Amino acid sequence: MRDSYHEELDDINACLVEMANSVGSQMSTATTALLDADVALADLVIAGDDQIDATRENIEQRTFTLLARQQPVAGDLRTITTAMRIVADLERMGDLAAHIAKVARMRFPDHAVPQEVRPAFLEAGNVAELLITKTATVIAKRDVEAAQELETDDDAMDQIHRGLFRQLLSEDWPHGIESAIDITLLGRYYERFADHAVSVARRVCYLVTGERYDSAVSSSSG
Amino acid sequence: MRDSYHEELDDINACLVEMANSVGSQMSTATTALLDADVALADLVIAGDDQIDATRENIEQRTFTLLARQQPVAGDLRTITTAMRIVADLERMGDLAAHIAKVARMRFPDHAVPQEVRPAFLEAGNVAELLITKTATVIAKRDVEAAQELETDDDAMDQIHRGLFRQLLSEDWPHGIESAIDITLLGRYYERFADHAVSVARRVCYLVTGERYDSAVSSSSG
Numbered sequence: 093m094r095d096s097y098h099e100e101l102d103d104i105n106a107c108l109v110e111m112a113n114s115v116g117s118q119m120s121t122a123t124t125a126l127l128d129a130d131v132a133l134a135d136l137v138i139a140g141d142d143q144i145d146a147t148r149e150n151i152e153q154r155t156f157t158l159l160a161r162q163q164p165v166a167g168d169l170r171t172i173t174t175a176m177r178i179v180a181d182l183e184r185m186g187d188l189a190a191h192i193a194k195v196a197r198m199r200f201p202d203h204a205v206p207q208e209v210r211p212a213f214l215e216a217g218n219v220a221e222l223l224i225t226k227t228a229t230v231i232a233k234r235d236v237e238a239a240q241e242l243e244t245d246d247d248a249m250d251q252i253h254r255g256l257f258r259q260l261l262s263e264d265w266p267h268g269i270e271s272a273i274d275i276t277l278l279g280r281y282y283e284r285f286a287d288h289a290v291s292v293a294r295r296v297c298y299l300v301t302g303e304r305y306d307s308a309v310s311s312s313s314g
Numbered sequence: 315m316r317d318s319y320h321e322e323l324d325d326i327n328a329c330l331v332e333m334a335n336s337v338g339s340q341m342s343t344a345t346t347a348l349l350d351a352d353v354a355l356a357d358l359v360i361a362g363d364d365q366i367d368a369t370r371e372n373i374e375q376r377t378f379t380l381l382a383r384q385q386p387v388a389g390d391l392r393t394i395t396t397a398m399r400i401v402a403d404l405e406r407m408g409d410l411a412a413h414i415a416k417v418a419r420m421r422f423p424d425h426a427v428p429q430e431v432r433p434a435f436l437e438a439g440n441v442a443e444l445l446i447t448k449t450a451t452v453i454a455k456r457d458v459e460a461a462q463e464l465e466t467d468d469d470a471m472d473q474i475h476r477g478l479f480r481q482l483l484s485e486d487w488p489h490g491i492e493s494a495i496d497i498t499l500l501g502r503y504y505e506r507f508a509d510h511a512v513s514v515a516r517r518v519c520y521l522v523t524g525e526r527y528d529s530a531v532s533s534s535s536g
Contacts, residue, residue: 156395163385173378176398260491269482272491276498 097162104154104175109232111147111182112292116224118144118189119285123217125193126278127210131200137193144186151179174299178231181288181295185224188281188288195274204274206267209259216252216282219245223289230296239293249286253279319384326376326397331454333369333404334514338446340366340411341507345439347415348500349432353422359415366408373401396521400453403510403517407446410503410510417496426496428489431481438474438504441467445511452518461515471508475501 118137125133155176158164164172195204205213223245230239256279259265260272297303340359347355377394380386386394417426427435445467452461478501481487482494519525 156391159381159395160387160391163387165382165385169378169382173381173398176395177402180399180402257495260495265491269487269491269494272494273479273482273498276495277502280499280502 109228112228115182115185119220122189122192126196129203134193134197138190141186141190148179148183174295178292181292185285185288188285191281212256219249220285227289227292230293234300236297236300239297242290242293246286246290253283331450334450337404337407341442344411344414348418351425356415356419360412363412370401370405396517400514403514407507407510410507413503434478441471442507449511449514452515456522458519458522461519464512464515468508468512475505
């Protein structure tokens with residue numbers, strides 16, 4: 093049987109998994125809002141970000157209370173400090189989904205994403221969904237293998253990102269500067285989303301194996 | 315007289331101040347590298363980021379050790395968890411300086427920043443320098459007034475950022491898409507740098523006053 097302290101630790105972890113799922117749902121809705129120029133969906137995502145922020149506050153407060161009351165050591169302490177960092181990454185991923193929704197909203201009723209780069213953003217959306225689903229699994233099951241797969245998925249996102257720039261810089265880009273700015277920022281938001289997923293994965297790997305990877309999200313270029 | 319535990323806490327805080335100063339120096343060098351198309355300076359900044367990352371690791375490890383050995387409660391615990399978050403913001407600010415240097419490097423021997431937007435980036439660099447200097451003061455002295463000033467400085471950065479977009483979208487922008495992409499990303503890096511400074515300031519305010527502001531860096535738009 094688990095004591096109430098370890099029950100609380102498990103429950104915080106379950107909340108992190110739930111938060112990852114919410115972030116995934118936000119990102120997937122944001123991508124749809126962007127590709128369909130659906131302002132109602134965009135508004136949903138923008139409003140929904142408050143809930144993600146509130147979840148972060150709640151989890152931060154609970155980790156703080158656990159530290160104060162239980163004064164954990166060793167593995168449990170590492171679990172709690174890891175949770176504190178994961179919750180920051182997840183919240184930032186939620187922000188990025190909201191940023192994408194805001195671009196869709198800003199250009200409505202036009203499409204922010206011209207036809208030529210639609211396939212790239214569709215793919216970026218798919219990779220983002222895959223990333224956050226795996227991130228949830230990594231948190232739930234401390235699945236080191238899934239964590240390592242995330243690195244490959246992140247490479248795929250980087251490739252999509254580079255492809256976008258190639259399209260923007262091709263001689264016959266007909267949509268002008270404003271559209272180029274939108275696409276540059278959107279590409280960056282998807283790329284950063286992937287970086288934060290990798291950061292979470294690396295933190296869980298470190299927790300499980302004790303082996304530190306390069307300093308996570310910060311090492312990403314771009 | 316202070317015990318060794320509080321000496322260690324003070325020393326961690328001093329390291330955070332030193333880290334903020336290093337980040338300021340990186341950012342200021344990055345701006346010079348950008349405006350002067352100085353590849354040697356750009357390389358310095360890019361190489362120097364490893365040191366910032368190492369400082370983060372070091373401070374994180376020390377906060378972890380303090381938590382494990384001293385099992386602090388109440389105010390001391392809050393100080394340590396605040397330090398854990400500040401160090402993450404500072405490290406990210408260092409990354410952003412390196413990103414700026416990388417754009418300068420990528421366009422060398424050309425200038426990444428055309429003459430028309432040079433004043434905007436000069437100003438962005440000045441505001442960034444002001445922000446990080448105040449951030450260091452906020453950390454060193456728990457100066458709530460300086461922390462509140464940072465919000466105004468952040469508004470100034472947002473205005474510069476919006477001005478950049480206006481310039482890019484003016485009818486007579488002659489520098490094409492590639493330059494627009496560079497400037498969009500550069501503008502974003504300076505803006506995020508300011509956001510993280512505000513995040514640090516808010517965390518220190520919360521530590522001192524117990525009053526929570528909007529959830530820090532995450533609430534920023536863009």
